[in-house]
Each structure stands twice: as C-alpha cells, then as structure tokens.
Amino acid sequence: MTNPDAQRPSIVVLAGGIGGARFLRGLRHLVRDRAQITVIGNTGDDIWLHGLRVCPDLDTVMYTLGGGISEERGWGREDETFAVKDELTAYGVEPTWFGLGDRDIATHLIRTQLLGAGYALSDVTAALCDRWQPGVRLIPMSDDRVETHVVVDDPDGAVDAHGAPQRRAIHFQEWWVRYRAQLPAHSFVQIGLDDAKPAPGVLEAIDEADVIVLPPSNPVVSIGTILAIPRIRDAIVDAPAPVVGISPIIGGAPVRGMADACLSAIGVPTTAAAVAEHYGPRRARIPAGAPGGGILDAWLVAETDADSVAEVTARGITCAAAPLLMTDDDATATIALAALGLVDFDIAGIAP
Amino acid sequence: MTNPDAQRPSIVVLAGGIGGARFLRGLRHLVRDRAQITVIGNTGDDIWLHGLRVCPDLDTVMYTLGGGISEERGWGREDETFAVKDELTAYGVEPTWFGLGDRDIATHLIRTQLLGAGYALSDVTAALCDRWQPGVRLIPMSDDRVETHVVVDDPDGAVDAHGAPQRRAIHFQEWWVRYRAQLPAHSFVQIGLDDAKPAPGVLEAIDEADVIVLPPSNPVVSIGTILAIPRIRDAIVDAPAPVVGISPIIGGAPVRGMADACLSAIGVPTTAAAVAEHYGPRRARIPAGAPGGGILDAWLVAETDADSVAEVTARGITCAAAPLLMTDDDATATIALAALGLVDFDIAGIAP
Numbered sequence: 001m002t003n004p005d006a007q008r009p010s011i012v013v014l015a016g017g018i019g020g021a022r023f024l025r026g027l028r029h030l031v032r033d034r035a036q037i038t039v040i041g042n043t044g045d046d047i048w049l050h051g052l053r054v055c056p057d058l059d060t061v062m063y064t065l066g067g068g069i070s071e072e073r074g075w076g077r078e079d080e081t082f083a084v085k086d087e088l089t090a091y092g093v094e095p096t097w098f099g100l101g102d103r104d105i106a107t108h109l110i111r112t113q114l115l116g117a118g119y120a121l122s123d124v125t126a127a128l129c130d131r132w133q134p135g136v137r138l139i140p141m142s143d144d145r146v147e148t149h150v151v152v153d154d155p156d157g158a159v160d161a162h163g164a165p166q167r168r169a170i171h172f173q174e175w176w177v178r179y180r181a182q183l184p185a186h187s188f189v190q191i192g193l194d195d196a197k198p199a200p201g202v203l204e205a206i207d208e209a210d211v212i213v214l215p216p217s218n219p220v221v222s223i224g225t226i227l228a229i230p231r232i233r234d235a236i237v238d239a240p241a242p243v244v245g246i247s248p249i250i251g252g253a254p255v256r257g258m259a260d261a262c263l264s265a266i267g268v269p270t271t272a273a274a275v276a277e278h279y280g281p282r283r284a285r286i287p288a289g290a291p292g293g294g295i296l297d298a299w300l301v302a303e304t305d306a307d308s309v310a311e312v313t314a315r316g317i318t319c320a321a322a323p324l325l326m327t328d329d330d331a332t333a334t335i336a337l338a339a340l341g342l343v344d345f346d347i348a349g350i351a352p
Numbered sequence: 353m354t355n356p357d358a359q360r361p362s363i364v365v366l367a368g369g370i371g372g373a374r375f376l377r378g379l380r381h382l383v384r385d386r387a388q389i390t391v392i393g394n395t396g397d398d399i400w401l402h403g404l405r406v407c408p409d410l411d412t413v414m415y416t417l418g419g420g421i422s423e424e425r426g427w428g429r430e431d432e433t434f435a436v437k438d439e440l441t442a443y444g445v446e447p448t449w450f451g452l453g454d455r456d457i458a459t460h461l462i463r464t465q466l467l468g469a470g471y472a473l474s475d476v477t478a479a480l481c482d483r484w485q486p487g488v489r490l491i492p493m494s495d496d497r498v499e500t501h502v503v504v505d506d507p508d509g510a511v512d513a514h515g516a517p518q519r520r521a522i523h524f525q526e527w528w529v530r531y532r533a534q535l536p537a538h539s540f541v542q543i544g545l546d547d548a549k550p551a552p553g554v555l556e557a558i559d560e561a562d563v564i565v566l567p568p569s570n571p572v573v574s575i576g577t578i579l580a581i582p583r584i585r586d587a588i589v590d591a592p593a594p595v596v597g598i599s600p601i602i603g604g605a606p607v608r609g610m611a612d613a614c615l616s617a618i619g620v621p622t623t624a625a626a627v628a629e630h631y632g633p634r635r636a637r638i639p640a641g642a643p644g645g646g647i648l649d650a651w652l653v654a655e656t657d658a659d660s661v662a663e664v665t666a667r668g669i670t671c672a673a674a675p676l677l678m679t680d681d682d683a684t685a686t687i688a689l690a691a692l693g694l695v696d697f698d699i700a701g702i703a704p
Binding site: 050051052081083084087088090091092093102103105106107109110112113116128131 | 402403404433435436438439440442443444445454455457458459461462464465468480483
C-alpha cells in the first residue's frame with residue numbers, strides 16, 4: 001500500500017483568521033478528499049492571557065473547519081459564555097478587553113498544559129485538531145514565540161520633552177481588540193522573529209506543494225507575518241508550485257477586519273492592485289535584469305476592481321476578476337475554483 | 353496610634369473545608385470585630401488539574417466567608433456553570449471526575465499565574481482574599497506542595513503474583529470525589545510533608561494566640577494534615593493558649609463528609625471520645641510520669657454523645673455536651689460560644 005496522500009495533489013494555504021478560515025471552508029468544500037490541504041497558520045497574533053496561551057488564528061481555522069466557530073462573531077466558540085472573564089474582572093485582573101470565552105478557555109488550558117509539558121505548538125495543534133477533524137493539516141508557521149506589536153503614540157497621551165507624542169509598542173491584540181485599530185500604527189514589530197524557525201513540515205509542504213494559495217487574509221499582520229519567518233518567504237519564492245492569491249481588498253476597502261489600517265502603516269494603498277504589487281511577481285515573471293522577485297504568479301480581484309486587472313497583468317502577474325464575496329461555502333468554492341484556474345491547477349481532476 | 357490588632361484577642365482556627373468554613377462563619381458572627389481570627393488552612397487536598405492549582409479547602413473557607421459559596425453543594429461557587437469542564441470532556445482530557453466550575457476557574461487561573469510568577473501561596477491567598485474580604489486572616493498551612501494520597505487496593509482489580517490485590521496510592525481527591533471514599537483506605541501518605549515548612553505567620557499566630565480552636569473538620573485529612581507539617585503540632589503543644597476542639601462526630605457518624613472512612617484507616621473508632629483521645633490531652637493535663645502529650649485542653653461533644661463526657665474528662669480533657677448542628681450562623685455562634693467557654697476564654701468581652 002502506498003500512502004494515498006502521496007498521490008493526492010497538495011494545496012498549501014497561508015492563513016490568518018476569519019478570512020483565511022472561511023476561504024478554507026469553501027476550498028475544502030470544492031476539493032473534498034481529492035486533494036490534501038495543508039494550512040500554514042499565523043501565530044503572530046498569539047498572546048499569553050491570565051497564564052494561558054491563546055492562538056486566535058489557529059483556533060479560528062480549527063473551529064471554523066471543525067464546526068465550532070461562532071458564525072456571528074467569526075471568532076471563538078458558538079453558544080459561548082463568559083463566566084470566567086466576568087470573574088476575572090470581579091477580581092480586578094487585567095486585561096479585561098479580550099473576549100475570553102468559557103468554551104474557548106478549555107482549548108487554551110489544554111494547549112498551555114501541553115506546552116508546559118514540553119510539547120511543541122505544532123504537536124499541540126495536531127492534538128487539538130484530533131477533536132475538531134478540520135479536514136486539513138493545520139501547522140503553525142513556527143513553534144517559536146513570535147508576537148506582533150504595534151508602535152503607536154502613547155494611548156494615555158504621554159509626550160516627550162519637546163511636547164511630541166511618545167511612542168509605545170503595544171501587543172497586536174491590544175491594538176486590534178481594545179483600540180479597534182483606531183490608533184494610527186507607525187509600524188509593526190514582530191518580537192522573536194529573527195530567531196524563529198519554521199515549524200516542522202512547513203518548508204517541506206511548500207517545497208512539495210502542487211499549488212500555493214494566499215487566501216483573502218490580512219496581507220500585513222497575517223500573511224505578512226508568516227512570510228517574515230526566516231526561510232518561509234524564500235521557500236515560496238523558490239517553490240516549484242505556482243502561487244495564487246485572492247485579494248482581501250474589494251473596492252478599496254477590506255472585506256472585513258481592518259486591513260486598511262495595517263496597509264497604511266507600511267505605506268501600501270488599500271487597493272487590490274497595490275496589495276498584488278506588495279506581494280510582487282515571481283522572478284521568472286519579471287523582465288530579465290529588473291530588480292525584485294516576489295511570490296505571486298496570479299491574483300484574483302473582485303469584479304468591482306476589474307479595472308485593475310490590466311495594471312496587475314502589466315506587472316507580470318496573471319490576473320482576473322470574479323465575485324469575491326464568501327457568502328457561503330458554494331460561493332467560496334467558486335472563488336477557490338477561479339483562483340486555482342488562474343494557475344492552471346489540475347481543475348479537471350478535482351472539480352465537482 | 354497602636355495597632356488595634358495588638359489589643360484585640362487573637363483566635364486561631366485550624367480548618368479544612370465545609371465543616372471548618374461553616375464553623376468560622378458562626379464564630380465570625382459571634383465575635384464580630386472584637387477579636388482577630390486567623391485561619392490556618394489545610395492544603396493537603398490541593399491538586400493540579402489541567403495545569404491549574406486548585407486549593408479546595410482554602411477556597412471553601414474564602415468563598416464561604418466571602419459570600420460566594422454554593423450553599424447547596426458546600427463547595428465551589430454559587431450560580432456555577434461548567435462549560436469549561438464539558439469542553440475538556442469533549443476533548444477527551446482526563447480527569448473528568450472533578451467538578452471544576454467556570455467561576456471557580458477564574459480563581460485558579462489567578463492563583464496559578466501568580467504562583468508561576470514566583471509568589472508564595474500565602475501571598476496569593478491574601479491577594480485573592482482582597483476581593484472576598486472574608487473577615488479573617490486566611491493562611492495556608494504551608495507554602496510548600498504537600499499532597500495527600502490514599503493507599504488503596506488497585507481500583508482496576510490488579511493482583512500480584514499470589515493473587516492478592518495490588519496496592520496503589522491515588523490522589524486524595526480521586527479517592528474522595530471519584531470514589532466517594534468507598535474504596536477502603538489502607539493508609540494516607542502526605543507527599544512532600546517531610547520538607548514542608550509552615551507558611552509565614554503560622555507559627556507566630558499559634559504562639560501569640562489567646563485561644564486555639566479545632567473546628568469540626570476532618571480530624572485525619574484536614575486537621576491531621578495541618579498538624580503533620582513539621583513544627584506545627586509542636587507549636588500547638590507548646591502554645592501558651594488553651595486549645596479547644598468541637599467534635600466532628602455526632603452519634604457515631606460524621607456530621608458530613610466521610611470522616612469515618614478516614615478514621616478507620618488510622619484505626620480510630622468513629623466516636624466523639626475516640627477522636628478526643630486521638631488528639632490527646634495536653635501534657636500539663638496528664639498525670640506526672642504518664643506518657644504522651646497531645647493538643648486538647650477541652651472538647652465539645654454533641655448532646656447525643658453526652659455519655660462520653662465522663663470518659664473524655666477522665667482522660668484529662670475538659671468536656672461538655674451541647675447541640676452541635678450548625679444549622680445557621682446563630683446556631684453556630686452558640687456552638688462557638690460554648691467551646692470558648694470550656695477554656696474560660698474571655699467570653700464577657702466578646703459575647704453579644
């Protein structure tokens with residue numbers, strides 16, 4: 001008997017939270033068991049809260065694909081209660097701004113205990129997925145602690161000797177959840193990044209992929225953080241497989257979340273074409289002698305942004321427009337099918 | 353200004369869980385702010401569960417005196433929910449037999465995080481009591497980890513080469529909660545006992561007490577464990593203050609809990625007189641040249657056990673009978689008043 005996975009095509013997806021998770025649900029609906037899906041999940045949003053290791057993006061992918069997500073919120077568990085959080089507040093323990101649900105806490109307790117026992121985050125994630133059976137292989141980008149912080153003007157208004165606002169780095173979750181990304185971000189700093197190694201299986205998955213997909217996740221703090229882990233971006237640049245992305249920007253605004261605030265911080269306009277340009281065309285696709293070399297072979301934009309197709313195509317990136325609203329699994333499967341078609345991925349073999 | 357505490361009489365109480373906690377509520381009701389009450393709490397029942405440090409007896413005292421206890425169960429929080437526990441079960445994580453409530457978990461999270469940050473259990477207990485304002489000073493018997501285990505015949509029926517049951521030591525909570533103390537206990541083993549030190553303040557409180565009270569807590573696994581911490585029993589034997597106990601046995605059975613199963617294991621009959629004999633009369637009260645030297649000056653038994661008064665008295669322990677059912681705070685205050693009266697504690701000064 002040979003390993004059936006060795007015969008199934010391999011799709012590798014880099015994912016953040018809700019955008020990546022909903023895309024993955026549609027992709028899984030499309031391919032069913034005819035391809036193996038490996039998800040490299042962002043852990044830059046991870047945070048230690050009340051002694052618990054919380055991995056918001058991994059859990060959003062796991063709960064969404066495992067049927068446990070709150071559809072209404074897009075994060076955390078369905079039918080959630082907040083008794084523990086209310087009690088922590090009654091004790092006067094900070095922080096109080098993070099929505100730590102009771103059901104969710106069970107996941108964090110197990111994760112924290114296993115990490116404390118010496119297991120790697122990738123092993124722990126696999127153990128948690130034993131329950132949820134997400135139908136994909138979910139790997140954190142790294143087993144090492146990498147935490148995105150955001151440089152902002154002091155939220156309490158502290159100023160320096162010249163009266164200018166003092167800058168402070170706050171945890172990404174504080175910026176995102178507590179301040180709803182309303183504090184202008186000067187920059188993002190990934191603490192622990194330089195020493196972080198890709199988790200076991202990440203580079204192999206990229207190397208052996210038949211296609212690599214960037215779903216409509218946040219290009220800065222989700223996919224950008226995954227790409228920033230040493231060797232991951234290079235592995236994608238060098239991968240034999242084609243790389244196709246789906247624009248998270250529709251009509252000049254993020255579909256959800258606050259990607260515009262993140263793009264502003266790194267000087268990228270909030271347009272579908274600018275995000276494609278930020279990822280950049282792969283080296284083989286740029287004129288000989290020209291500088292650069294990015295990661296995109298193809299880019300799918302919304303119908304609303306059809307006028308940017310020519311601009312993206314001119315940069316050496318195959319581009320097309322299609323409806324991009326992930327309203328349900330069928331609609332999302334159609335988006336995935338369109339994206340895979342852009343890089344001539346063996347649609348015939350996996351299409352319904 | 354002098355410290356008002358220096359002028360208030362000091363009452364020291366050794367306490368386990370529900371029996372000790374309910375007695376303390378009546379005692380506090382009796383003395384109001386006219387005496388300082390210091391509680392030395394049993395931590396031998398403590399257990400690490402899912403990475404959390406759980407201190408059942410400390411929490412029962414804290415919640416009972418702080419108004420947060422479940423009156424119906426006698427342990428854990430009122431209006432409790434069990435979402436985290438249900439989720440842990442859904443993950444297939446053991447153990448599943450401990451009733452870990454959501455509200456309760458907040459307490460354990462704070463405790464575990466502070467312990468992890470290097471704070472001593474006594475400091476953590478004081479911090480938790482900041483919220484609950486129990487009206488007493490609650491000190492764990494020790495900051496060191498001491499865990500009571502119970503030696504039983506293998507619950508799964510394992511036998512040795514001769515067909516005899518193999519013995520195993522299981523955690524006290526497993527014996528008490530999972531097996532409802534129905535597995536015969538061969539003995540109790542306190543792991544960590546030899547190296548445990550009394551927590552800061554314990555020996556000083558005993559030394560400076562005006563009266564020391566043993567409430568109707570379990571004489572083996574609650575008060576017995578506190579007394580087993582090196583130097584605590586000796587400190588009580590040598591304390592200037594009188595020591596009075598309230599029988600946890602009424603009419604040959606424990607008022608609540610399963611003290612009879614614990615007494616059997618150490619060969620003490622389940623009678624009020626036998627428990628007094630087990631604690632033993634203080635040295636000054638036994639005939640010159642006779643062996644021994646215990647900790648009791650006086651012992652209060654239930655009216656049902658009035659016929660044991662003579663037997664206890666003959667052993668050199670002042671003894672009387674009184675109604676001992678702690679039906680409410682008034683009834684319990686009356687019990688406390690009777691106990692304090694047995695050792696001529698300054699009742700006039702503190703009685704209502």
